[in-house]
Amino acid sequence: MSKQTNTLQRFIKHRAKYGLKSSDKRTFVVDFFIKAGRHFTVEELYNEIKKQKSGISYSTVYRALKLLKQWDLANESMFGDSITRYEPVDKSEHHDHLVCQECGRIIEFENGKIEKLQYDVAQQYGFTVSAHRLELYGLCRKCKKKVRRP
Amino acid sequence: MSKQTNTLQRFIKHRAKYGLKSSDKRTFVVDFFIKAGRHFTVEELYNEIKKQKSGISYSTVYRALKLLKQWDLANESMFGDSITRYEPVDKSEHHDHLVCQECGRIIEFENGKIEKLQYDVAQQYGFTVSAHRLELYGLCRKCKKKVRRP
DNA sequence: TCAATTATGAAAATGAATTTCAATTTCATC
DNA sequence: GATGAAATTGAAATTCATTTTCATAATTGA
Numbered sequence: 001m002s003k004q005t006n007t008l009q010r011f012i013k014h015r016a017k018y019g020l021k022s023s024d025k026r027t028f029v030v031d032f033f034i035k036a037g038r039h040f041t042v043e044e045l046y047n048e049i050k051k052q053k054s055g056i057s058y059s060t061v062y063r064a065l066k067l068l069k070q071w072d073l074a075n076e077s078m079f080g081d082s083i084t085r086y087e088p089v090d091k092s093e094h095h096d097h098l099v100c101q102e103c104g105r106i107i108e109f110e111n112g113k114i115e116k117l118q119y120d121v122a123q124q125y126g127f128t129v130s131a132h133r134l135e136l137y138g139l140c141r142k143c144k145k146k147v148r149r150p
Numbered sequence: 151m152s153k154q155t156n157t158l159q160r161f162i163k164h165r166a167k168y169g170l171k172s173s174d175k176r177t178f179v180v181d182f183f184i185k186a187g188r189h190f191t192v193e194e195l196y197n198e199i200k201k202q203k204s205g206i207s208y209s210t211v212y213r214a215l216k217l218l219k220q221w222d223l224a225n226e227s228m229f230g231d232s233i234t235r236y237e238p239v240d241k242s243e244h245h246d247h248l249v250c251q252e253c254g255r256i257i258e259f260e261n262g263k264i265e266k267l268q269y270d271v272a273q274q275y276g277f278t279v280s281a282h283r284l285e286l287y288g289l290c291r292k293c294k295k296k297v298r299r300p
Numbered sequence: 301t302c303a304a305t306t307a308t309g310a311a312a313a314t315g316a317a318t319t320t321c322a323a324t325t326t327c328a329t330c
Numbered sequence: 331g332a333t334g335a336a337a338t339t340g341a342a343a344t345t346c347a348t349t350t351t352c353a354t355a356a357t358t359g360a
Binding site for chain 2: 078080082084098100101107109111113114117118121122124125126127128129130131132133134135136137138139140141144
Binding site: 192216 | 315316317318319325326327
């Protein structure tokens with residue numbers, strides 16, 4: 001079973017648990033988001049979906065993401081532009097981000113050594129870490145080339 | 151010369167360079183902020199200042215911070231609650247944050263090993279890093295105790 | 301089918317950040 | 331010290347993303 005399928009099934013389980021109903025529209029949004037498996041702002045997701053299916057409102061997209069977030073099936077992140085981005089959890093079990101300040105591309109990575117050091121630092125300060133955020137901002141390979149030869 | 155004094159003098163230099171005028175109110179805000187040497191939201195700074203001096207509006211505080219930011223004399227950060235916080239740069243030449251999710255306390259740290267690893271990761275992806283953000287969220291020592299014995 | 305409850309869309313409300321604008325203050329020049 | 335151009339200020343208005351409201355539609359269990 002793919003991670004996507006698993007996430008989708010967890011969504012369905014949660015929906016049942018809380019006595020929510022199944023609607024075509026919400027199902028489409030959740031499905032699309034999970035299958036896309038990448039970052040979206042609410043607006044981006046809304047626009048992408050609009051291309052494929054008409055009659056789904058911003059509210060519906062917004063509320064679907066909110067549910068996903070509530071149920072830990074989507075993660076929220078903000079990359080300094082005060083717009084919230086969401087990504088399905090199956091894609092984000094643990095990773096940090098490289099953010100290109102030129103084209104907006106987001107690359108995900110994870111690094112065990114960094115994590116270990118983070119844990120060590122927290123301990124030094126008597127801190128118990130339950131989450132972290134690491135983002136590296138700069139230029140991706142492509143944009144670096146562009147900037148060099150304008 | 152203390153770091154604070156240096157920052158203040160740089161503010162005055164910038165102010166002259168751009169032909170801005172010196173006002174008691176803005177001076178008070180900038181002075182207070184730099185001397186405090188810690189994180190503030192605009193509202194927090196506004197409230198703190200109100201205690202010491204009346205007749206300074208939110209706008210004035212906001213605009214003072216904006217200038218400081220423009221001139222790289224203050225850094226902006228957002229710790230996941232979608233409220234922007236500012237800190238004087240002299241306090242932030244390079245550090246990351248431990249954020250207590252219980253009491254909101256913010257502890258600063260820096261760790262050269264983590265930085266080096268960040269640089270390595272970026273290189274792997276052909277990325278040139280110009281800035282980064284690392285935040286560890288969790289419970290500080292005090293709050294951990296409280297949570298244990300409620 | 302009926303009744304109860306959730307889902308939906310459009311519009312309104314919210315909240316932080318930012319801008320507007322008339323009134324005030326600063327400061328270089330007279 | 332007076333003048334005037336330019337910056338500063340405060341209060342209110344605006345912006346923009348996010349969130350809620352409410353009337354209507356769709357879903358589901360009995």
